[in-house]
Amino acid sequence: MKLHYEVPGDDFTRAGEASGDVKRKLKSLGFPPDVIRRITIAIYEGEINMVIHAGGGVADIEILPDRITAVLADQGPGIPDIEKAMQEGWSTAPDNIRSLGFGAGMGLPNIKKYSDILNIDTEVGRGTTLTITVLVNPEHREMHNHNH
Amino acid sequence: MTVSELVAELGLEVIVMGDKDREITGGYSCDLLSWVIGRANPGDAWITVIGNINTIAVSILADTSCIILAENSAIDPQATKRAETEGVTVLRSSKNAFQLSFEIGRLLKVV
Numbered sequence: 120m121k122l123h124y125e126v127p128g129d130d131f132t133r134a135g136e137a138s139g140d141v142k143r144k145l146k147s148l149g150f151p152p153d154v155i156r157r158i159t160i161a162i163y164e165g166e167i168n169m170v171i172h173a174g175g176g177v178a179d180i181e182i183l184p185d186r187i188t189a190v191l192a193d194q195g196p197g198i199p200d201i202e203k204a205m206q207e208g209w210s211t212a213p214d215n216i217r218s219l220g221f222g223a224g225m226g227l228p229n230i231k232k233y234s235d236i237l238n239i240d241t242e243v244g245r246g247t248t249l250t251i252t253v254l255v256n257p258e259h260r261e262m263h264n265h266n267h
Numbered sequence: 268m269t270v271s272e273l274v275a276e277l278g279l280e281v282i283v284m285g286d287k288d289r290e291i292t293g294g295y296s297c298d299l300l301s302w303v304i305g306r307a308n309p310g311d312a313w314i315t316v317i318g319n320i321n322t323i324a325v326s327i328l329a330d331t332s333c334i335i336l337a338e339n340s341a342i343d344p345q346a347t348k349r350a351e352t353e354g355v356t357v358l359r360s361s362k363n364a365f366q367l368s369f370e371i372g373r374l375l376k377v378v
């Protein structure tokens with residue numbers, strides 16, 4: 120099953136729609152709660168990042184029996200130093216965003232923590248694409264792990 | 268202790284009642300949403316002063332047993348509406364996060 124969502128650029132009230140919808144679909148398909156939790160957290164963090172840092176983007180989700188893959192693509196500013204961005208606590212979120220509860224610098228670390236395979240393709244001035252995979256049987260993860 | 272027992276014990280204001288019989292298995296206090304997503308445990312009573320629509324989304328993702336808004340902090344009408352449709356419990360107290368944490372800890376017999 121393939122799902123497609125547009126993530127609006129400035130609308131916090133709609134951020135979380137993709138992850139919420141994916142959650143309902145996975146539940147009705149009978150995926151294990153832990154798998155649902157991990158992929159929806161990763162999609163939510165990615166969605167919010169596209170809203171805050173990149174002026175929006177698109178989310179494409181593919182649901183297979185053994186894995187769920189989410190591709191979150193934006194044409195925002197890109198991430199100049201990805202190693203820094205992956206560190207817990209690193210954030211460039213502005214003050215007005217922080218007052219909403221964002222800006223802990225924990226979004227990307229959460230995505231890393233909850234996904235089995237994560238690929239980040241980013242280029243300054245071009246945008247960022249996250250490819251996030253959660254495996255239904257994570258014991259197979261070593262076989263699939265091509266993380267950067 | 269269930270959510271409705273907590274409400275009675277601490278005299279909390281009920282803004283939205285979801286699953287009133289949900290067991291509270293612990294507590295977590297933090298206002299940084301991604302921090303909560305990464306660190307709170309399912310079943311925790313989550314104490315915060317952030318009351319926007321993302322608070323509701325995070326409560327669902329982290330599977331907390333309830334949200335407790337400390338120090339009578341405000342909640343957006345949109346957030347209340349989302350909590351109603353998603354069945355997320357939102358409570359409120361005039362007490363601050365420290366006092367609430369202490370009292371919930373005592374009720375859960377962890378302090």
Ligand SMILES: Nc1ncnc2c1ncn2[C@@H]1O[C@H](COP(=O)(O)OP(=O)(O)OP(=O)(O)O)[C@@H](O)[C@H]1O
Pocket residue numbers: 164168169171172173193195196197198204205209210211212220221222223224225226227228247300301302
């Ligand atoms: N899609 C993106 N486009 C451009 N920059 C991004 C994107 N996603 C993340 N970043 C950069 O990486 C930093 C770290 O992201 P991360 O999600 O970990 O934290 P945050 O969004 O700042 O705060 P939090 O997620 O804890 O609310 C951001 O502050 C931003 O500078």
Ligand SMILES: [Mg+2]
Pocket residue numbers: 164167168222225226227301
């Ligand atoms: Mg983030």
